[in-house]
Amino acid sequence: MEEYNFRNKYLFMENIDDTDRLILRALQADGSASLESISAGASISVNTCWRRVKRLEEAGIVSKRVALIDPEKVGLAQTVFVAIRTRDHSAAWLQRFSAAVSAVPEVIEFYRMAGDVDYLLKIQVGSVADYDRVYKALIARVDLADVSATFAMECLKNTTELPL
Amino acid sequence: MEEYNFRNKYLFMENIDDTDRLILRALQADGSASLESISAGASISVNTCWRRVKRLEEAGIVSKRVALIDPEKVGLAQTVFVAIRTRDHSAAWLQRFSAAVSAVPEVIEFYRMAGDVDYLLKIQVGSVADYDRVYKALIARVDLADVSATFAMECLKNTTELPL
DNA sequence: TGTGAAACACATATCTA
DNA sequence: TAGATATGTGTTTCACA
Numbered sequence: 260m261e262e263y264n265f266r267n268k269y270l271f272m273e274n275i276d277d278t279d280r281l282i283l284r285a286l287q288a289d290g291s292a293s294l295e296s297i298s299a300g301a302s303i304s305v306n307t308c309w310r311r312v313k314r315l316e317e318a319g320i321v322s323k324r325v326a327l328i329d330p331e332k333v334g335l336a337q338t339v340f341v342a343i344r345t346r347d348h349s350a351a352w353l354q355r356f357s358a359a360v361s362a363v364p365e366v367i368e369f370y371r372m373a374g375d376v377d378y379l380l381k382i383q384v385g386s387v388a389d390y391d392r393v394y395k396a397l398i399a400r401v402d403l404a405d406v407s408a409t410f411a412m413e414c415l416k417n418t419t420e421l422p423l
Numbered sequence: 424m425e426e427y428n429f430r431n432k433y434l435f436m437e438n439i440d441d442t443d444r445l446i447l448r449a450l451q452a453d454g455s456a457s458l459e460s461i462s463a464g465a466s467i468s469v470n471t472c473w474r475r476v477k478r479l480e481e482a483g484i485v486s487k488r489v490a491l492i493d494p495e496k497v498g499l500a501q502t503v504f505v506a507i508r509t510r511d512h513s514a515a516w517l518q519r520f521s522a523a524v525s526a527v528p529e530v531i532e533f534y535r536m537a538g539d540v541d542y543l544l545k546i547q548v549g550s551v552a553d554y555d556r557v558y559k560a561l562i563a564r565v566d567l568a569d570v571s572a573t574f575a576m577e578c579l580k581n582t583t584e585l586p587l
Numbered sequence: 588t589g590t591g592a593a594a595c596a597c598a599t600a601t602c603t604a
Numbered sequence: 605t606a607g608a609t610a611t612g613t614g615t616t617t618c619a620c621a
Contacts (some may be wrong), residue, residue: 275497283497286490288453293615306589309616322493326450328585331487333439333447335585338534340543360440362587370502370575379504379575381579383585411534415521419583421492421499421547422528457596468607473598 271316275320278303280423282311283321287420290324327419334385338414341394343378344405365393439484439524442467444587446475447484454488491583502578505558507542508569519552523564529557 275283281301285292298308315321330336348356360369360380368381384390387410394408439447445465449456464474479485492499512520524544526534532545548554551574558572 283490283492285443287492288489289488290488295615300477304589306618309453309618310542311609312589313617319493320496322496324454324488324490325583326447326454326485326488327583328447328451329483330585332482332484332486333585333587335587340536361580364584366580367585369428369578369580371577371579372504373574373576376573378579379573409540409543410537412537413523413535414533415535415542416525416530416533418531419489419491420528421494421497423492423497423499459596469597470599470608471606474606478600 261300274318279311279315279320282308283315284323284420286312287423308309330383335383337384337386338411339382339384339390339408340411341380341382341406341408342376343380343403345377346374353371356401360397363397365391426503438482443475443479443484446472447479447587448584450485450487451587452475457572494547499547501550501554501573503546503554503572504575505544505546505570507521507544507567507574508539509541510568520565524561527557527560 278301280396282297285297285300293307294305295310296313298305301308303311312321330338343346345356357369360366365382365384366380367383368379371377380392384393384395384399390408391408394406397403398406436534442465446461449464451462458469458472458476460468465472467475476485494502509520521533522531528551529546529548530544531547532543534543535541536543546554546557548557554572554574558570561567562570
């Protein structure tokens with residue numbers, strides 16, 4: 260099973276050539292770029308480019324197109340990282356925990372971690388007081404053993420572009 | 424100065440009404456949505472909707488439009504959080520440090536933190552071995568006091584949608 | 588792959604309430 | 605300030621060679 264997944268992964272990889280990589284880079288940098296400009300950058304015809312973009316979308320390699328909003332401009336400039344330690348819990352509890360945390364819109368990212376910390380959340384709010392409100396909502400939904408928040412003072416880089 | 428910025432921020436906020444919020448939510452969820460569908464969702468005419476979207480873009484509230492790529496499908500499924508502690512350093516050193524780290528494409532996010540940890544990086548790579556390569560590149564560029572990496576085992580949520 | 592035509596969406600002007 | 609209408613332009617989509 261494990262091995263099968265790996266094969267699968269590498270099959271996916273084989274299906275992406277250098278031209279696809281150029282297309283993906285262009286789309287990551289600017290989702291509103293026209294097929295004409297993308298095709299010129301990849302040195303292919305508009306039509307071929309369209310077919311490739313469609314394939315990349317249908318394969319889920321391009322998962323979605325979105326507009327990014329400046330957090331500062333809408334008063335949500337405070338990023339908070341929350342490390343959570345849990346006691347041993349049942350699979351059912353973990354399921355409930357995961358669903359409850361994911362449902363909170365202020366939770367932008369949510370990972371199960373290796374090592375000391377069990378879960379890591381990235382939360383986006385307007386202020387420290389605002390975080391406290393989210394924190395209270397979280398602990399009301401699930402009982403947590405150990406929660407520790409660290410606040411970002413300054414965002415030096417934040418991109419959605421993967422290093423292709 | 425501090426107060427002036429706050430005023431500025433709230434002026435921005437006042438310029439976003441409930442209709443804008445509906446538009447922003449729609450664009451965050453699907454950047455390829457047509458003006459027609461967005462205008463219908465916000466109960467305004469296509470024309471007015473176009474004017475509002477343009478205003479939101481020109482004001483930088485919509486900062487950019489991008490295509491999101493599935494990290495798994497391109498073999499970049501390993502997320503690593505790197506906590507960095509620095510000794511006291513000069514402003515010039517911090518400047519150099521920030522520029523060097525930001526220039527690494529695998530560094531997706533980069534924050535200056537409050538509290539115990541000075542800086543936090545989110546790195547996106549293909550494997551733990553791949554991370555080691557990035558780590559070596561980092562320490563070759565700048566001398567760091569204390570670097571500790573934690574690896575994500577599973578991504579439970581990862582969205583670019585801000586809670587508007 | 589490439590060509591080209593039809594369908595669609597966008598951008599803008601003008602006028603009305 | 606928002607909506608209706610009209611229209612030129614650009615882009616996407618697809619059938620066919």
